[in-house]
Amino acid sequence: xxxxxxxxxxxxxxxxxxxxxxxxxxxxxxxxxxxxxxxxxxxxxxxxxxxxxxxxxxxxxxxxxxxxxxxxxxxxxxxxxxxxxxxxxxxxxxxxxxxxxxxxxxxxxxxxxxxxxxxxxxxxxxxxxxxxxxxxxxxxxxxxxxxxxxxxxxxxxxxxxxxxxxxxxxxxxxxxxxxxxxxxxxxxxxxxxxxxxxxxxxxx
Amino acid sequence: xxxxxxxxxxxxxxxxxxxxxxxxxxxxxxxxxxxxxxxxxxxxxxxxxxxxxxxxxxxxxxxxxxxxxxxxxxxxxxxxxxxxxxxxxxxxxxxxxxxxxxxxxxxxxxxxxxxxxxxxxxxxxxxxxxxxxxxxxxxxxxxxxxxxxxxxxxxxxxxxxxxxxxxxxxxxxxxxxxxxxxxxxxxxxxxx
Numbered sequence: 001x002x003x004x005x006x007x008x009x010x011x012x013x014x015x016x017x018x019x020x021x022x023x024x025x026x027x028x029x030x031x032x033x034x035x036x037x038x039x040x041x042x043x044x045x046x047x048x049x050x051x052x053x054x055x056x057x058x059x060x061x062x063x064x065x066x067x068x069x070x071x072x073x074x075x076x077x078x079x080x081x082x083x084x085x086x087x088x089x090x091x092x093x094x095x096x097x098x099x100x101x102x103x104x105x106x107x108x109x110x111x112x113x114x115x116x117x118x119x120x121x122x123x124x125x126x127x128x129x130x131x132x133x134x135x136x137x138x139x140x141x142x143x144x145x146x147x148x149x150x151x152x153x154x155x156x157x158x159x160x161x162x163x164x165x166x167x168x169x170x171x172x173x174x175x176x177x178x179x180x181x182x183x184x185x186x187x188x189x190x191x192x193x194x195x196x197x198x199x200x201x202x203x204x
Numbered sequence: 205x206x207x208x209x210x211x212x213x214x215x216x217x218x219x220x221x222x223x224x225x226x227x228x229x230x231x232x233x234x235x236x237x238x239x240x241x242x243x244x245x246x247x248x249x250x251x252x253x254x255x256x257x258x259x260x261x262x263x264x265x266x267x268x269x270x271x272x273x274x275x276x277x278x279x280x281x282x283x284x285x286x287x288x289x290x291x292x293x294x295x296x297x298x299x300x301x302x303x304x305x306x307x308x309x310x311x312x313x314x315x316x317x318x319x320x321x322x323x324x325x326x327x328x329x330x331x332x333x334x335x336x337x338x339x340x341x342x343x344x345x346x347x348x349x350x351x352x353x354x355x356x357x358x359x360x361x362x363x364x365x366x367x368x369x370x371x372x373x374x375x376x377x378x379x380x381x382x383x384x385x386x387x388x389x390x391x392x393x394x395x396x
Binding site for chain 1: 362365366369370372373375376377379380383384386387388
């Protein structure tokens, strides 16, 4: 009987310790969230400014259908992802693009864009299983958004305005564009400026 | 082999005191939290009730008073039922205020219902947790008389220590869940 009582007491103490350890771990994760710099897509110089209306452009996709890039599109947002078959980072990003498409499809359409020979792109689409995404080949489109490095993404909001854009090397960069749109922040640079300002005002 | 109902009730009776003490500890901590971080609590009360600062201050004072009264009553076996009823009423009011705020104004407020500063908006978790607490308090208030008799029959010092530890463990697990749920949520896409 005394063994049972002792084990009962020890078990409750163990549970208390476990709870405290969980609290400490959760706090550490919270501290890490705050300390790690936000992973955002780095915005580059581009002809279009954030918040500006993006004039629609009709382009033929690889499968022959006509795709409207930019402009108002029935209340849906559009992500244009510039990539290239010979860009290894673009290839590594593709699972994240598929995942983002599955998670955000209620409000977002994704268009893949590139330039160069159509045959190479068609083979790329086949090999990587990208047939569910419209794929356009247009140098004009790249120039319009000032794309100089890949992979680069441009997010156009439901009103047809440029919501966010930047280099997207990782899943976090890609999702930062969605968060930027939701928070009304155009780029990682703008976010960092706002955060510094907020922290300064809190300090005062 | 199925346990007979007397055994089931005796096991449930063993959990009655820890549950009452857990609620008393939780109410005590909540009252202390509101007194220590009064500014944050005032913002939360204003956000939930849409009251201006003076009435919100009065409402906050009333909430703290009820929490302390219910906590003390729950600790005293003779006043456990009124204490549990008071706690059930208070948590039901919190639940109604949170549900109304969530439906009418969205969840983008700090409801003050977390021990730490949270960036997570008011949502289903806070509603479910408050509903569970209100139900627990209500269940304690309307427990069968046989259950209460069973509780008083096993009041040994060792049992009291075990029950106190059990109440502390429940509070630690509650706080752990609170800390985990206060973390920034990842976007659903990240999980896939």
